[in-house]
Amino acid sequence: MPEDSGKEFTMVTCSAPVNIAVIKYCEYRMFLKTTTTVACSRSFQEDRIWLNGKEEDITQPRLQSCLREIRCLARKRRSDGEADVDTAGLSHKVHICSVNNFPTAAGLASSAAGYACLVYTLSRVMGVEGELSVVSRQGSGSACRSMYGGFVQWIMGQQGDGKDSLSQQVEPETHWPELRVLVLVVSAERKPVGSTSGMQTSVETSILLKHRADSVVPARMKEMIEAVHKRDFTAFAELTMKDSNQFHATCLDTYPPIFYLNDVSRRVINLVHRYNRHYRETKVAYTFDAGPNAVIYTLQQNVEEFVQVVKHFFPPETNGGQFLKGLPVAPTTLSEELKQAIGMEPMVKGICYIISTKAGPGPRVVEDPSEHLLGSDGLPKESA
Amino acid sequence: MPEDSGKEFTMVTCSAPVNIAVIKYCEYRMFLKTTTTVACSRSFQEDRIWLNGKEEDITQPRLQSCLREIRCLARKRRSDGEADVDTAGLSHKVHICSVNNFPTAAGLASSAAGYACLVYTLSRVMGVEGELSVVSRQGSGSACRSMYGGFVQWIMGQQGDGKDSLSQQVEPETHWPELRVLVLVVSAERKPVGSTSGMQTSVETSILLKHRADSVVPARMKEMIEAVHKRDFTAFAELTMKDSNQFHATCLDTYPPIFYLNDVSRRVINLVHRYNRHYRETKVAYTFDAGPNAVIYTLQQNVEEFVQVVKHFFPPETNGGQFLKGLPVAPTTLSEELKQAIGMEPMVKGICYIISTKAGPGPRVVEDPSEHLLGSDGLPKESA
Numbered sequence: 001m002p003e004d005s006g007k008e009f010t011m012v013t014c015s016a017p018v019n020i021a022v023i024k025y026c027e028y029r030m031f032l033k034t035t036t037t038v039a040c041s042r043s044f045q046e047d048r049i050w051l052n053g054k055e056e057d058i059t060q061p062r063l064q065s066c067l068r069e070i071r072c073l074a075r076k077r078r079s080d081g082e083a084d085v086d087t088a089g090l091s092h093k094v095h096i097c098s099v100n101n102f103p104t105a106a107g108l109a110s111s112a113a114g115y116a117c118l119v120y121t122l123s124r125v126m127g128v129e130g131e132l133s134v135v136s137r138q139g140s141g142s143a144c145r146s147m148y149g150g151f152v153q154w155i156m157g158q159q160g161d162g163k164d165s166l167s168q169q170v171e172p173e174t175h176w177p178e179l180r181v182l183v184l185v186v187s188a189e190r191k192p193v194g195s196t197s198g199m200q201t202s203v204e205t206s207i208l209l210k211h212r213a214d215s216v217v218p219a220r221m222k223e224m225i226e227a228v229h230k231r232d233f234t235a236f237a238e239l240t241m242k243d244s245n246q247f248h249a250t251c252l253d254t255y256p257p258i259f260y261l262n263d264v265s266r267r268v269i270n271l272v273h274r275y276n277r278h279y280r281e282t283k284v285a286y287t288f289d290a291g292p293n294a295v296i297y298t299l300q301q302n303v304e305e306f307v308q309v310v311k312h313f314f315p316p317e318t319n320g321g322q323f324l325k326g327l328p329v330a331p332t333t334l335s336e337e338l339k340q341a342i343g344m345e346p347m348v349k350g351i352c353y354i355i356s357t358k359a360g361p362g363p364r365v366v367e368d369p370s371e372h373l374l375g376s377d378g379l380p381k382e383s384a
Numbered sequence: 385m386p387e388d389s390g391k392e393f394t395m396v397t398c399s400a401p402v403n404i405a406v407i408k409y410c411e412y413r414m415f416l417k418t419t420t421t422v423a424c425s426r427s428f429q430e431d432r433i434w435l436n437g438k439e440e441d442i443t444q445p446r447l448q449s450c451l452r453e454i455r456c457l458a459r460k461r462r463s464d465g466e467a468d469v470d471t472a473g474l475s476h477k478v479h480i481c482s483v484n485n486f487p488t489a490a491g492l493a494s495s496a497a498g499y500a501c502l503v504y505t506l507s508r509v510m511g512v513e514g515e516l517s518v519v520s521r522q523g524s525g526s527a528c529r530s531m532y533g534g535f536v537q538w539i540m541g542q543q544g545d546g547k548d549s550l551s552q553q554v555e556p557e558t559h560w561p562e563l564r565v566l567v568l569v570v571s572a573e574r575k576p577v578g579s580t581s582g583m584q585t586s587v588e589t590s591i592l593l594k595h596r597a598d599s600v601v602p603a604r605m606k607e608m609i610e611a612v613h614k615r616d617f618t619a620f621a622e623l624t625m626k627d628s629n630q631f632h633a634t635c636l637d638t639y640p641p642i643f644y645l646n647d648v649s650r651r652v653i654n655l656v657h658r659y660n661r662h663y664r665e666t667k668v669a670y671t672f673d674a675g676p677n678a679v680i681y682t683l684q685q686n687v688e689e690f691v692q693v694v695k696h697f698f699p700p701e702t703n704g705g706q707f708l709k710g711l712p713v714a715p716t717t718l719s720e721e722l723k724q725a726i727g728m729e730p731m732v733k734g735i736c737y738i739i740s741t742k743a744g745p746g747p748r749v750v751e752d753p754s755e756h757l758l759g760s761d762g763l764p765k766e767s768a
Contacts, residue, residue, distance in 0.1 A: 207596075207599075207600055207630070208592045208595065208596065208630065208633055208634075208637075211592065211595045211599075212591075212592065215591075215595075216591055238639075241639070242639055245636050245637055245638075245639065245641045246591070246592065246636075246637050248636055249592055249633035249634065249636040249637040250592075250633065252629050252630075252632055252633040252636060253592075253629055253630050253633040254629075255622075255625070255626055255629065256653075256654075256657040257629045257653060259650045259653075262647055262650075263646055263647045266643045266646075269640070269641060269643075270640075273640040
């Protein structure tokens with residue numbers, strides 16, 4: 001329920017996790033998250049938004065579309081005569097403040113988490129419930145997939161614009177606690193092509209993408225859901241890697257071609273395959289989204305060694321900066337046998353830092369009022 | 385006819401052009417070539433081979449297979465009672481000496497040209513004629529395609545081992561004299577995966593490769609042959625680029641994935657698309673074989689400008705070395721407008737050198753005895 005700070009003020013804070021694709025249309029919610037506070041007051045002159053400490057343009061079409069849809073749902077509920085609708089929010093302007101607990105350079109799907117969190121928070125402020133993923137879909141193509149925690153499946157609708165696509169939870173975040181994630185941030189370079197226009201060009205020009213969508217993805221979805229249910233890491237890992245490679249293959253088959261992987265990404269891929277080959281077991285998997293950063297999946301018992309392997313083959317810069325962020329990982333020693341089996345030339349500064357994380361919950365309301373990102377004046381607090 | 389240097393000596397020298405794939409199963413013979421001399425003498429103790437000045441192991445299975453097949457054909461012709469067979473060669477050992485007129489670092493399909501030239505020369509020494517491409521196929525998967533000049537189509541047979549695949553000329557090297565080739569040698573690094581084992585793994589693991597082979601390649605072959613017949617550069621160029629990208633997409637879809645393109649290759653691809661976009665015309669095309677080096681196709685009138693563009697965006701190392709090898713290309717000046725339209729950051733030392741060339745003839749006998757690579761003692765001359 002919205003918190004009333006006096007008569008003219010309604011404020012809600014929520015957090016939502018970041019998405020990582022396991023395979024296309026099946027995702028994993030991480031502990032990395034976006035937190036958003038929305039305040040609503042008759043004293044506000046206009047809608048405003050602050051992202052990671054900087055005021056941004058509220059008039060951008062995606063934001064406007066989210067605001068419009070939520071207000072429309074709230075209005076509908078009021079006219080339907082539902083009792084608990086906070087009607088104040090409908091005529092008032094909103095202030096939105098949002099921060100990520102991870103560096104934006106990590107190239108994670110922060111816009112999806114951000115829109116999911118925004119829609120969820122707006123819905124709480126305006127007293128709207130129900131199928132919100134259709135609304136957050138207005139913001140970012142993959143935002144609807146952020147409305148749950150753990151493993152989430154994306155179910156496509158029939159409409160060409162995807163407005164009727166939905167998400168559904170395959171397993172909650174508590175299902176597979178041994179599964180761990182390492183994000184290897186390999187480059188702070190800007191993406192050469194935005195992922196939305198990229199996918200559009202792929203749909204129009206890649207012959208292989210059509211075949212992949214029609215003939216490969218449906219079977220892989222089934223296999224992946226089964227691997228997750230059974231906590232079968234080998235099956236999970238191999239499907240994840242094959243699907244990541246095939247996605248990037250269709251990018252290359254796009255005309256003109258789209259490249260997200262760079263030479264560092266390819267070294268990470270080789271490193272993972274050599275590591276697994278040494279153990280004659282698939283202990284580690286990689287996946288890459290629309291950028292060069294690697295997301296590594298492994299089980300708890302392999303995290304320490306694999307982090308040490310990454311440190312060995314991508315020695316961190318010596319002049320400061322924290323190389324490992326997120327959940328702590330103890331240092332360990334690598335056997336000479338393992339280093340020789342991998343046998344790659346170390347590449348200094350290839351990886352900027354590692355974020356160590358695991359499965360996280362879906363969007364939720366932050367109950368502690370001290371965690372609001374907006375102050376009682378409706379403006380961002382110093383720390384936000 | 386073989387030249388007899390006295391009673392006990394038979395020597396033949398031939399040259400064969402290098403292959404560049406236009407699209408899969410359709411290739412273009414370049415002026416770059418391999419030259420091979422084979423000498424046959426009862427005084428030789430054993431079969432020996434020298435490649436680019438260095439003696440190599442004659443016992444390697446591919447070489448042995450070529451020698452065995454040719455000797456078998458010669459024996460068959462003798463037992464069929466054909467008059468002009470030089471029976472001497474059958475019992476005698478051979479000395480083979482082969483050189484390329486281009487740097488091996490260029491990563492061109494030198495093994496294909498090499499085997500084609502070897503088989504052609506051996507056949508002349510041993511007096512064998514007929515369908516030699518089946519024999520040279522023993523040496524290298526693509527060697528059979530080197531038996532003609534100009535544009536050559538590869539017709540696959542029914543046998544799983546490819547032994548019945550043949551090649552046929554689409555157009556001779558004189559058909560499209562305006563068509564020019566620039567080889568951009570981007571890296572001297574060794575290939576991470578040999579192309580034979582790579583293709584085998586792709587066939588076994590890439591779902592997209594199967595779709596490509598069944599549903600994409602046959603139609604593209606027809607379109608390409610038509611584009612060559614009509615000298616339609618736009619159609620030729622776009623098919624070439626799309627097919628190169630799709631080949632590399634199937635490499636990425638292989639498990640574990642195979643990477644031939646590196647960051648420099650991707651920059652070349654972006655450069656070509658930006659250059660074409662500036663002119664709103666497809667004036668330049670790229671293709672990449674099993675390595676990072678780019679092969680650029682363009683028409684005569686664009687060679688000077690595009691070489692200058694490459695020099696501008698990949699400034700050569702200043703400390704000597706010839707940046708442009710092969711056919712001469714006059715320097716020119718680029719407009720500021722073009723440089724701005726391309727708008728990439730120059731990358732120093734990204735490209736080692738450029739080889740400028742054009743269509744070449746098929747394998748042929750070198751008539752001038754002074755061009756033999758072996759001396760009258762049956763050993764390589766100083767210059768070879």
